[in-house]
Amino acid sequence: MSEKKKLFNTKVIHSGHKENLETGAVMPPIHLSSTFKQKSPGNFKYEYSRTNNPTREILEKLLAEIEEGKFAFAFSSGMAAINCLTDAMEKNFHVICSDDVYGGTRRIFDKVKSVNQNIEVTYTDFKNEDNWPGLIKNNTKMIWLETPSNPLLKIVDINKIKSEISNEDIKIVCDNTFASPYNQQPLTLGSDVVLHSSTKYLGGHSDLIGGAIIIKDDIKLTEKIKYLQNAIGSVPSPFDCYLLIRSIKTLAVRMERHNTNAMIISEYLSNHPKIKTVRYPGLKSDPNYEVAKNQMNGFGGIISIELDTDLKGTLKFLENIEIFTLAESLGGVESLIEHPAIMTHASIDKNIRDELGITDSLVRLSIGIEESDDLKTALENALYLI
Ligand SMILES: Cc1ncc(COP(=O)(O)O)c(C=O)c1O
Known part of the structure; x- marks a missing residue:
C-alpha cells in the first residue's frame, strides 16, 4: 500500500x-x-x-x-x-x-x-x-x-x-x-x-x-x-x-476564501481616491510581494490601509462602517476593522509608533468570508463620509 x-x-x-x-x-x-x-x-x-x-x-x-x-x-x-x-x-x-x-x-x-x-x-x-x-x-x-x-x-x-x-x-x-x-x-x-x-x-x-x-x-x-x-x-x-x-477542520476552506476576498478588496482599495496607501503582500505593487510569493502559499486575509484624512475623519469612517465590526482581533469568519494606534498597538510608545508608521489614519482590516461585493459596498459607503 x-x-x-x-x-x-x-x-x-x-x-x-x-x-x-x-x-x-x-x-x-x-x-x-x-x-x-x-x-x-x-x-x-x-x-x-x-x-x-x-x-x-x-x-x-x-x-x-x-x-x-x-x-x-x-x-x-x-x-x-x-x-x-x-x-x-x-x-x-x-x-x-x-x-x-x-x-x-x-x-x-x-x-x-x-x-x-x-x-x-x-x-x-x-x-x-x-x-x-x-x-x-x-x-x-x-x-x-x-x-x-x-x-x-x-x-x-x-x-x-x-x-x-x-x-x-x-x-x-x-x-x-x-x-x-x-x-x-x-x-x-x-x-x-x-x-x-x-x-x-x-x-x-x-x-x-x-x-x-x-x-x-x-x-x-x-x-x-x-x-x-x-x-x-x-x-x-x-x-x-x-x-x-x-x-x-475548516481551516483550509476558510483560508482559501479569506485569501480570495482580501485580494479582491485590496485591489478595490488600491484604486480608491480616499486611500493613500494599501498594504497587502498579494498586490504586485507591494514591496513585500516577491518574498511573499516565494515563501507563502497565499497572501492572507489582513489588509492595512492609510486613509487620506486625519484622526477625526478616520474615526468617522470606523464609527459608520457596516458589516465590518469595530473590534480588536482578527482571523474570524466575520470581517473586523480596527485602529492600531488606539487599539491593538496602544501599549507601544507614541514616538515608536510614529517611527514605524502606525499613524492616526492607519486602519487594519481582517477580511472575513462574507460576499466580497457586500464588503466593497460597506467600504464604499463609509469612505464616502470622509
Ligand atoms: C501576531 C500576534 N501574536 C500574538 C498575539 C497574542 O495572542 P492572544 O491574544 O491569543 O494572547 C496576537 C494577538 O492579537 C497577535 O496578533
Whole structure:
C-alpha cells in the first residue's frame, strides 16, 4: 500500500484522532475530567489535566502535523505561549525581534521579560539588510520574526535570515498567526519554532482565546516547554481544545476564501481616491510581494490601509462602517476593522509608533468570508463620509 504523506487539506480534518473504537463516534470526546484513576501509585496514562489531557493531546498532535513540526503544545492564550517560550530560554539573554510586531509582544518583552528575566531586546526592520551586520551578540539566543507582521504586513525572508544572520546557538521563532499554516509553514523555511495566537485563524470564529508552540525537532527545548507548560499551568480548557480541533477542520476552506476576498478588496482599495496607501503582500505593487510569493502559499486575509484624512475623519469612517465590526482581533469568519494606534498597538510608545508608521489614519482590516461585493459596498459607503 502507498505510504504517501497526507496533504494539508486532508491533515486538517484527520490528523490527531481516529473514530472512537468503542462507540464509533466520528468526533473526539471532550475529556472534562481534571484527574485520572491510577492502577497503582505512579502507574497511569493520564495523571492530572494540567499536566496532560486526552482532548488537548489530540489538538497538540494535530497542530504539530499541520505545521510540519515534531512537537506541539497548546496554551490558554497566545501571550501565555510567548511567556512560556521566553521562560524556556532562561535569563540574561538577547533577542532580536522584528520591529513591527503585535503590541502585546513588545509589551511582554519590554515591560515584563526585561524586568523579570533581564532579557535585552533589539528591534530591527529585517527588511533592510543594512541593519543585519552587528545584530548578533554573544548572548543572542532568539530571533523573533513576525511575518506577515502586525499591523504593517511586512514579510521577511525566513530562509535568508537563517542562512545569513543566525547560527546554531540561536532559535528562530516565527509568529505565524497572520499567515496560518495554510498559507505558510515556517518550520519548512528555516524556523526552529512556530508560535500562534490560536485565537485568530486557527480558531476562526472569534469564540476562544488560545495559543500554541510548535517545535521542529529540538528535544531539549521540547522537554523544557513540556516542563514549563505544566509548572506554570497556563493550559487551555478541554472545551477550548475541542473547539480548536473542530475549527481547524475548516481551516483550509476558510483560508482559501479569506485569501480570495482580501485580494479582491485590496485591489478595490488600491484604486480608491480616499486611500493613500494599501498594504497587502498579494498586490504586485507591494514591496513585500516577491518574498511573499516565494515563501507563502497565499497572501492572507489582513489588509492595512492609510486613509487620506486625519484622526477625526478616520474615526468617522470606523464609527459608520457596516458589516465590518469595530473590534480588536482578527482571523474570524466575520470581517473586523480596527485602529492600531488606539487599539491593538496602544501599549507601544507614541514616538515608536510614529517611527514605524502606525499613524492616526492607519486602519487594519481582517477580511472575513462574507460576499466580497457586500464588503466593497460597506467600504464604499463609509469612505464616502470622509
Ligand atoms: C501576531 C500576534 N501574536 C500574538 C498575539 C497574542 O495572542 P492572544 O491574544 O491569543 O494572547 C496576537 C494577538 O492579537 C497577535 O496578533
